[in-house]
Amino acid sequence: KQEVTQIPAALSVPEGENLVLNCSFTDSAIYNLQWFRQDPGKGLTSLLLIQSSQREQTSGRLNASLDKSSGRSTLYIAASQPGDSATYLCAVTGANNLFFGTGTRLTVIP
């Protein structure tokens, strides 16, 4: 069974700092990898989708990389802002399902 791990579980940084969130998965037979953001008590907002054949995707201040062979992905957030405070979830796609990590709770301090 696919297992997804996210490190660290929580992260607190001062505003303006660049940061990296890590995600690892045990089975490299994935279709794609998706990063989500979740605000407290809310649903999931998709940030970036990386197809299995791709190495990275960028959207604004966000950059996600994928190394399928080693089972790793990173989400890089540049120039963090207080509005970036949320939980970030990594999910990998199997044939009929998404497998999630437990998330990294990010706090950006003004």
Place this chain on the structure above:
Amino acid sequence: DTGVSQNPRHKITKRGQNVTFRCDPISEHNRLYWYRQTLGQGPEFLTYFQNEAQLEKSRLLSDRFSAERPKGSFSTLEIQRTEQGDSAMYLCASSQGHLYGYTFGSGTRLTVV
């Protein structure tokens, strides 16, 4: 495209009562998924529909849970004889296929008292 819509947003029920949640997916998405999320955890898969056919169910989906997707449009998730352990956020997602991303709704927060 109005996104994935879930109703109600919040539901408080007494233990033993039945509850039903609704999900309206993005209209052109033929795949629909239900997930359950408890505090501090990532979402866990419950069940998956392709059009009106329920193709996969997690062992988390006990016999008190039933899901339908009549005519391949909206879906309902019913929980019978609710228990306190059913308290969670129930999330619905839709997709055009496994090569595409998933779009999630805002979820239904269930509290069983």
